[in-house]
Amino acid sequence: MASSIAPEPASGRSRHRHRLRFALVALASVAVAAALALSPRIHSAEAQVQASSEWDGADCNVTVPGSWASSSLLPDPFTKINGSRITTQDEWECRRSEIKELAERTVYGDKPGAPTSVSGTVTSSRITVNVSANGRSTSFSATVQLPSGSGPFPAVIVYGGFGADTSTILGTGTAVINYDPGAVGAEGTGRGNKQGAFYTLYGATSTTGILMAQAWGVSRIIDVIEQSGGSVLNNSTGVTGCSRYGKGAFVAGAFDQRVDLTMPIESGTGGAPALRSIAQESGSQPLSSAYGEQPWLGDAFSAYTSNPAGLPVDTHEMVGMVAPRGLFIMENPHVEWLGARSGAVAALGGAEVYKALGAAGNISYHSNVSDGTHCATRSEWRTPLQQSINTFLKGSGNPPAVISMHPNKSANLSQWRNWTTPVLGAGEPEETTTPPEETTDPEETTSPPPGGSGCTARVEAVSTWNGGWQGNVHVTAGSAAISGWRLTWTWSGSQRITSSWNAAVTSSGASVTADDVGWNGAVASGETRSAWGFVASGSSTAPTVTCTVT
Structure with missing residues (x-):
């Protein structure tokens, strides 16, 4: 089903805007208290606009369809x-x-x-x-x-x-x-x-x-x-x-x-x-x-x-x-x-x-x-x-x-989405194959984890509050790329997952099992991905996670 709007005259449809090139300004040592859509660290220079006009994009001939x-x-x-x-x-x-x-x-x-x-x-x-x-x-x-x-x-x-x-x-x-x-x-x-x-x-x-x-x-x-x-x-x-x-x-x-x-x-x-x-x-x-x-x-x-x-x-x-x-x-x-x-x-x-x-x-x-x-x-x-x-x-x-x-x-x-997030560069593009919660962490090792092929995983607490916390789960592939993963762990205390995203999670008492949901199962050889996240009750902790290739 399509939404329809009568197109305006060509003179109105084509808008030419003055282009403003924005400068990249490095912000050193940025500590990111990240959650969900943000990876745990800032991976590149922060961009800040040095604006000189109300709107940039100017050699842009924008035609709005009907x-x-x-x-x-x-x-x-x-x-x-x-x-x-x-x-x-x-x-x-x-x-x-x-x-x-x-x-x-x-x-x-x-x-x-x-x-x-x-x-x-x-x-x-x-x-x-x-x-x-x-x-x-x-x-x-x-x-x-x-x-x-x-x-x-x-x-x-x-x-x-x-x-x-x-x-x-x-x-x-x-x-x-x-x-x-x-x-x-x-x-x-x-x-x-x-x-x-x-x-x-x-x-x-x-x-x-x-x-x-x-x-x-x-x-x-x-x-x-x-x-x-x-x-x-x-x-x-x-x-x-x-x-x-x-x-x-x-x-x-x-x-x-x-x-x-x-x-x-x-x-x-x-x-x-x-x-x-x-x-x-x-x-x-x-x-x-x-x-x-x-x-x-x-x-x-x-x-x-x-x-x-x-x-x-x-x-x-x-x-x-x-x-x-x-x-x-x-x-x-x-x-x-x-x-x-x-x-x-x-x-x-x-x-x-x-x-x-x-x-x-x-x-x-x-x-x-x-x-x-x-x-x-x-x-x-x-x-x-x-x-x-x-x-x-x-x-x-x-x-x-x-x-x-x-x-x-x-x-x-x-x-809410079926699209992926590209890496927008100045040269040849390199598009990610995973949605926003998946971002490569350059400070993670890119060498295979112990055991060669297979995978490892860890839980990182990214936000805490009285009675609860939020965790991101990072998955690392071994010497070979993987197309799917299953994670299991046992809480050491009273922690329990109350909500999660980007994983199929089941819990039985203190035991947790999480499987990828298809699009986030693939991890390249030696690569670490922030694959999914959750909100949990209790105090934050980093349980020992077992990762199995599926």
Whole structure:
């Protein structure tokens, strides 16, 4: 079954974007507290964008088709509209532009290009923005809080002044820009009479939803900061917000590549959580509810509220659009309406783009919190927040590089995809044959394990909490490649597996047996793979594992 949309004229379908070559910046000694989609160590240089334009990918001629295949699985972020798979980082630039066009067409509505004129001022207390386009003019403003010390300072744009840990942000020596998104895209309006600065320029009947309109406002604030000469604020900018403002922060970071750090908080449906997963996650806000509550999403999304499988994109690809820039997704697993499990699905899927770009440590996801109050300031997020700001806005230290899911809201990416993750290089491609949880660990020995042919395995604790922990299981082939494995071990104490992914696991008391699930059974000679993972109760331990070739 295909979803069908009338194609727009060729002049609208073909978008030419200015290409920005991103630089690879080595971040030495990055300690990755990894989980699920992230391997236990960062295997290559982290990538950080030195952005000079709102959107890169410019020699990219993107043609949006009139229809596309329907699928209940997450779309492959590495397969182009024409059906071929990308193999290099240069190709990713244009593939990212394809994802952007599809997301605008079906989910958010169009984000117009640079306006005719943008001007304004930056002071120690206020930013003013004046914009002209389509023969019309509008303006809006934001307030500024500066930290102690001397500037110019990096800044985090805080949507609505709500839900963000502003004291921690200021404590890192980073300014806070309090942005009123309603001044640019107002809530409480009908779809045929949208209000705010964006719609003053582009019309009250614009089909663009207010999340994209508000993201456009973030881009105009960045324009003014760049024009200001850097006496108060420098050009390192982050964006954050909670709840509906978390939705906005997510969209703003995905659609402007000058945003160095994106930090959505408890964003719920319309934000980071995967749309296909939301439709199946009990208690989460239905797609139709999010579409109808406010004109957050573009008008075209009405065709998909009961048919997310018909979408040509999903939010894991919007996560990938942020890559390789900094991203820290914070979620609340205690409020069902927020769909934290679906957020984990999107984070794990998007993390594959980060890994393919050699930037696995630049994405973090954290829902393993104890306080269930919506938009509370949480102690569990404070340190990774500081690390993220220091790394991506101030250029010091290492990112948190952690995916920490609450055991009640963990996700299994293998249930949501049938695609593999390529190694995107500058030369000849070398594509992996395994999904994201399988990554080669170069610090593991590549010589055969004792006994020659056969296999060995080990359990690594990658995350712990009070009463539980998360483990990754690594399988190493001997002198010959293997096509399947069975692992067995006996717990030394009261540990028990409560959930697992990418293995067929059976337990009887303290005894555990795990078999590969087909696609992850193959391991090359002498190679080590992070093959599967689990969440367990009790204290973390490293049992002695017996590996048998099947």
